[in-house]
Amino acid sequence: MWSGVDACLKCTLCITQCPVVSVNPDFPGPKALGPEWYRQKQRGGVATLPHVDDCTFCQLCEAACPVEVPIAHLIALHKAAATPPLRIRVRDGILARPHRAARWTRWAGTSRVMRKVGGISGKTSLPRPRRARWSPSSLGQPLGPCQGRVGLFVDCYSAGYDGEVVEQASQLLTLWGFNVTLMPQGSHCCGAAAYAAGKPQLAEREARETWSAMERFQDVDFLVTLNATCDATLRDEWPDYFGIEPPMPVVPFDEMALRAPQEFWNRLGRVSSSAEVRIMTHTTCRGQVARGDGHLGELAHRAGFHRVEPSDAPCCGAAGAYAFKIEHEDTAQQLVARLVEQSSHVRPQGIFTDSGTCALHIEQATQVKTRHPAYWLYRQYLEYQKGEAP
Amino acid sequence: MATDLVVVGRGPAGLLLSSLAVQAGAAVSVVADGLGTLPLWGGQWDFRSYDTDGAPITDPYAWWRAREPHTSPPGVTRGWLAYWQHLAALWTEMGIAVNPPGPNNQWTVTPLGHLRPTYLAPSWQYTTDKPSPVIFVGVPGLTDFVPTAMARVYEWATGATAYTMMLETPPAWRETWNALNWAWFLDAPGGQEWLMRVLRGRSLPSEGPLLFPQILGVDHAQAFIAELAKTLSRRVAEVPLPPVSVGGIRVQRRWDRWLRHHAVPFISGRVHRAEPDQVVLADGRKVTARVVLATGGVLGGGLLVEADGTVRDAVTGVAVSFGEHDDLATVGYLETTGPIPVVGRMVKGWNPDQYGEGGAMILSTVHAVHQRLMRHSLETGTWR
Ligand SMILES: Cc1cc2nc3c(=O)[nH]c(=O)nc-3n(C[C@H](O)[C@H](O)[C@H](O)COP(=O)(O)OP(=O)(O)OC[C@H]3O[C@@H](n4cnc5c(N)ncnc54)[C@H](O)[C@@H]3O)c2cc1C
Ligand code: SF4
Ligand code: SF4
Numbered sequence: 143m144w145s146g147v148d149a150c151l152k153c154t155l156c157i158t159q160c161p162v163v164s165v166n167p168d169f170p171g172p173k174a175l176g177p178e179w180y181r182q183k184q185r186g187g188v189a190t191l192p193h194v195d196d197c198t199f200c201q202l203c204e205a206a207c208p209v210e211v212p213i214a215h216l217i218a219l220h221k222a223a224a225t226p227p228l229r230i231r232v233r234d235g236i237l238a239r240p241h242r243a244a245r246w247t248r249w250a251g252t253s254r255v256m257r258k259v260g261g262i263s264g265k266t267s268l269p270r271p272r273r274a275r276w277s278p279s280s281l282g283q284p285l286g287p288c289q290g291r292v293g294l295f296v297d298c299y300s301a302g303y304d305g306e307v308v309e310q311a312s313q314l315l316t317l318w319g320f321n322v323t324l325m326p327q328g329s330h331c332c333g334a335a336a337y338a339a340g341k342p343q344l345a346e347r348e349a350r351e352t353w354s355a356m357e358r359f360q361d362v363d364f365l366v367t368l369n370a371t372c373d374a375t376l377r378d379e380w381p382d383y384f385g386i387e388p389p390m391p392v393v394p395f396d397e398m399a400l401r402a403p404q405e406f407w408n409r410l411g412r413v414s415s416s417a418e419v420r421i422m423t424h425t426t427c428r429g430q431v432a433r434g435d436g437h438l439g440e441l442a443h444r445a446g447f448h449r450v451e452p453s454d455a456p457c458c459g460a461a462g463a464y465a466f467k468i469e470h471e472d473t474a475q476q477l478v479a480r481l482v483e484q485s486s487h488v489r490p491q492g493i494f495t496d497s498g499t500c501a502l503h504i505e506q507a508t509q510v511k512t513r514h515p516a517y518w519l520y521r522q523y524l525e526y527q528k529g530e531a532p
Numbered sequence: 533m534a535t536d537l538v539v540v541g542r543g544p545a546g547l548l549l550s551s552l553a554v555q556a557g558a559a560v561s562v563v564a565d566g567l568g569t570l571p572l573w574g575g576q577w578d579f580r581s582y583d584t585d586g587a588p589i590t591d592p593y594a595w596w597r598a599r600e601p602h603t604s605p606p607g608v609t610r611g612w613l614a615y616w617q618h619l620a621a622l623w624t625e626m627g628i629a630v631n632p633p634g635p636n637n638q639w640t641v642t643p644l645g646h647l648r649p650t651y652l653a654p655s656w657q658y659t660t661d662k663p664s665p666v667i668f669v670g671v672p673g674l675t676d677f678v679p680t681a682m683a684r685v686y687e688w689a690t691g692a693t694a695y696t697m698m699l700e701t702p703p704a705w706r707e708t709w710n711a712l713n714w715a716w717f718l719d720a721p722g723g724q725e726w727l728m729r730v731l732r733g734r735s736l737p738s739e740g741p742l743l744f745p746q747i748l749g750v751d752h753a754q755a756f757i758a759e760l761a762k763t764l765s766r767r768v769a770e771v772p773l774p775p776v777s778v779g780g781i782r783v784q785r786r787w788d789r790w791l792r793h794h795a796v797p798f799i800s801g802r803v804h805r806a807e808p809d810q811v812v813l814a815d816g817r818k819v820t821a822r823v824v825l826a827t828g829g830v831l832g833g834g835l836l837v838e839a840d841g842t843v844r845d846a847v848t849g850v851a852v853s854f855g856e857h858d859d860l861a862t863v864g865y866l867e868t869t870g871p872i873p874v875v876g877r878m879v880k881g882w883n884p885d886q887y888g889e890g891g892a893m894i895l896s897t898v899h900a901v902h903q904r905l906m907r908h909s910l911e912t913g914t915w916r
Contacts, residue, residue: 154776157712158571158784164716164750167704174708205800206567377815436561436797443795452792 143382146210148184150177156203156213161427161457162196165476169196172203176213179220190224196473197221198461199338200427201374215383221340233467238336238344281317281523285403289319292398293362293390296324297372298331299498304514307498311368311395311516314523318402323362326355333384334375334428335462346384349375357389365392368514370429370496371462378432394429396437396496396515400444406523407444413525416446422490424453424481424504424512426497427461438494441515445522451488455480458495460503478507485510494518535561535821536914537905538811540803540847543568545876545894546826547787551622552902554794558909561819562791563811565802568828570787574746574772575779577619577895579612579651581637581888588649590636592892615895616652626790628783629655629754639663641743641771643676645685645694651891656757657779658743658769663690665740668771669697673709676773677745695737702726712776714747724749724756731764741767746778753782803827806847808871822908824901825874873901 156172157163163171175194182189194217203213226234292315300308312322330352333345356365365388367373373394380386423438435452442450459477464470485493485508493512495501505512536558539546546568550560579592589595593612616633623630630652631638637649638659645668653659658666666686668679683694704717717723736742742760748770749756761768772779792798801813810820827847875897884890908914 153572155567155569155571157710157776158781159567163712164719167706167709167713167717170708208566210565430798431800434563434797434799434801435792436795436799439792439795440797454789 176216310520374432541826573780576653577891645682746770
C-alpha cells in the first residue's frame with residue numbers, strides 16, 4: 143500500500159528479519175534498498191544500488207515494519223530501475239512469465255553449458271512434470287451435503303509440473319462436499335513472478351488478464367489456492383497494488399482443509415500408523431506474511447501425525463524463480479541450509495509446504511519428500527481406506 | 533482453529549502472556565501486524581533502576597516494598613520474586629542462559645562507557661555487582677562502540693582500569709556493515725574461526741574480562757562465547773548497542789521458536805475491531821476467543837493521540853484517557869479492569885524512560901492479567 147511510502151522511522155526492525163541479510167554480506171538490506179533509496183530518488187538522486195536484485199521479495203521486512211512501509215514493493219521499483227546485461231534480461235523476461243515457461247516442461251533436461259549461457263543455476267534442480275497417475279475415480283461419496291462450488295486456482299507451476307496435486311486437492315474438496323471447477327482455463331499467471339523480478343507493470347498486465355479469464359466463472363463461491371505466493375498475490379497485491387478485487391473470495395487450500403467435515407478428521411484419526419511418523423512443516427515466507435504461521439502444523443496434527451516440528455527457516459531461498467538464477471544460487475543454498483541442518487536433527491519422513499517451487503528446492507536440499515498438504519491428506523485418506531478394506 | 537485465548541501483539545508483553553497461558557494449558561493464538569519492539573532492545577529487563585532523584589537503586593525489592601500501597605497493580609510486589617524466577621526459568625528453557633535473579637540490581641556498561649543498573653539480563657551481556665578492570669575490544673566501522681572513548685569514561689566513572697584493543701577487518705568485511713552484519717558473520721563457522729585466530733595471536737592484558745560490542749553471533753552466540761572464554765581462559769561478554777540490537781534479536785528468535793514449537797499459531801494481520809471474545813482483522817478474518825491486547829505504544833502501536841489531546845486505543849476506538857486520570861501514563865492498568873485487558877505499554881505512575889522500570893511494568897501487567905484469566909478459566913471450566 144503506497145500510503146506508507148514515506149513513513150519510515152528508521153527503526154531498523156525490517157533489517158532484523160531479512161533472510162538475505164543473514165547470509166549475504168554484500169546485501170544492503172531492506173531499509174537501504176527500499177525507503178532510503180526511494181527518498182533519494184524523490185530528491186533527484188536516481189542511482190540504483192548494487193545487489194538490489196538479490197532481494198527475494200519474501201516481504202518478511204514488510205511484515206516486521208510497524209508503520210506499513212511497502213518496503214519490498216519499493217525494492218521492486220528499485221529493481222525495475224536497474225539494467226542488468228542483455229542475456230540476464232532475456233532470461234528474466236522468460237522467468238517473469240512462468241505460465242509461458244511452464245508450457246515447455248523439459249527444462250530439467252537443459253545441459254549445464256546451456257544453463258550457464260542462459261544464466262540458470264546449475265545447483266538448483268529444475269522441475270520435472272509430475273502427472274496425475276491414477277484414475278480420477280474418487281475417494282468415495284462426499285461426506286456431507288453439498289457445500290457449494292469452489293474454483294481451484296491452477297497456478298502456473300501446478301499446471302506445468304504438478305498435475306498430481308491439482309488432482310489430489312480437487313478430489314479432497316469433492317469429498318468434503320464441494321463441486322470443483324478448475325480455473326482459470328488456459329495459460330495464466332497471477333503476476334507474482336513478474337513483481338518479484340522487478341516488473342510491476344508486467345505483473346499488473348498478467349493479473350488483469352487472469353482476472354478477465356476468471357470473471358466468466360459466475361457460479362463459483364470461493365477461489366481455492368494451492369500456492370501461498372499466488373494466494374498472497376491474489377489477496378494482497380491485486381487489491382492493494384493493482385486496484386483489482388479478485389472476482390470471488392480467495393481462500394488457501396489449508397484453511398479450507400481446516401474446515402473439512404469432522405467425519406473426515408475422524409477417519410484420518412483411525413490411521414494409527416502415522417502417530418509416530420516425524421513430519422516437518424514449512425510455511426512459505428509469503429504465506430507467513432499474508433496469513434501467518436501454524437496452520438500447516440495444525441493440519442498435520444489433525445491428519446494423524448503427532449510428531450510435528452515447525453521449520454526454523456524463515457525463507458527456504460526458492461522464492462519462485464529466484465533459486466533458478468545463477469547469481470542467486472549461493473544465497474538460495476545458504477538459506478535452505480537452515481532447513482537442512484534442522485532436518486538432519488529431526489529426521490522427518492516428510493515435509494509439508496504450501497508451494498511447489500519451495501517443495502522442489504527443499505526436497506533437493508534435505509533429501510526428504512516435500513509435498514503440498516493436499517498430497518499428505520490425500521495419502522492419509524488412502525491409508526484410511528486401505529485399513530477399512532475387507 | 534480451537535483457541536482459548538487470542539493475544540494481539542508480539543512484542544515482549546504479548547510473548548510473555550502467550551507463554552504463561554501455554555504453560556497453563558491454554559490454546560493460544562497470537563495475532564499481530566508487525567514484529568513488536570523486542571529486536572530493538574539489548575534484551576535486559578529493568579526492575580527499578582533509579583529513584584525519583586535519579587540516583588541508582590541497589591535493592592529494587594526494598595524500593596517497591598516501601599511503596600507497596602501505591603504501586604499498580606496493587607499488591608503485585610508480593611509476587612515479584614516469583615515473576616522474575618519464572619522469566620529466568622522460561623528463558624533458560626528457550627536456550628537463553630540467564631543468571632538467577634538475585635536480591636540486588638547489577639551493573640552493566642553502556643556503549644559510552646557509563647555504568648547503569650539493570651536487574652535481569654541474558655548472560656551474554658556483561659553485568660557485575662562490583663566494577664573492576666575490563667578490556668574493551670573494538671572492531672572497525674562500528675561508530676557506536678569506540679574503545680578508547682569508552683575507556684576514558686569508564687575509568688573516570690569507576691576508578692578501575694579499562695584496557696582497549698582494536699581488531700583488524702576480516703576479508704569478508706564491508707564498509708557498510710552494521711552490528712547485525714557482524715553478528716551474522718560471527719554466527720557462521722568461517723567468522724568464528726577468523727575471530728579465534730585473531731585473538732589467539734594477540735597478547736591480552738593480565739586482568740579483566742574481554743568486553744565486545746554485542747556482535748558475537750545470533751543463533752550460535754552462546755556456544756561461541758563459551759568457546760572463546762574457554763580458549764582464552766577469560767570471561768567474555770558483550771555490551772549491548774543501540775538498534776540494530778542483536779541481543780533483542782536473539783531473544784525474539786528463541787521466543788518465537790519456543791511458541792511455535794508449542795503449537796502457537798502466529799496470525800499476521802491488522803486488528804480493526806476487538807471485542808472481549810473476538811477480533812476482526814482488516815481483511816475480514818475473525819479469531820474467536822478471549823482477547824487480550826498487547827499492542828504496545830511506542831512504535832505504530834495501540835495508542836493514538838488525537839489533535840484535541842484525546843488518547844484513543846487504536847484497536848477498540850475507546851478513549852483511554854479520561855476523568856481525573858487525564859494523562860498518557862494512566863492508561864494501561866486502568867484498562868485491564870475494563871472489558872478487554874491490556875498488557876505492556878504504560879501504567880499510571882510508571883515512567884520506564886526516566887526510572888528504568890520497563891521490564892517490571894511488563895511483568896506486572898502481564899501477570900495481573902494472567903491471574904485474572906486463570907481465575908476466569910477455573911470458574912468457567914475452560915482451558916484444559
Ligand atoms: C529502541 C528501544 C529500546 C528499548 N530497550 C528496552 C530495554 O532494554 N529494556 C526494557 O525493559 N524496555 C526497553 N524498551 C521499552 C519497550 O520497548 C517497551 O516497554 C515495549 O515496547 C512494550 O512492549 P509491548 O509488548 O507492550 O509492545 P510492542 O513491543 O510495541 O509490541 C506491540 C505489538 O502489537 C502489534 N499491534 C499493534 N497494534 C496492532 C493492531 N491493530 N493489530 C495487530 N497488531 C497490532 C504490533 O505489531 C506489535 O507486534 C525499549 C524500547 C525501544 C523503542
Ligand atoms: S523482501 Fe525479503 S529479501 Fe527482500 S529486503 Fe525484504 S526481507 Fe529482505
Ligand atoms: S521497519 Fe519500517 S519504519 Fe522501520 S526502518 Fe524498516 S521501513 Fe523504516
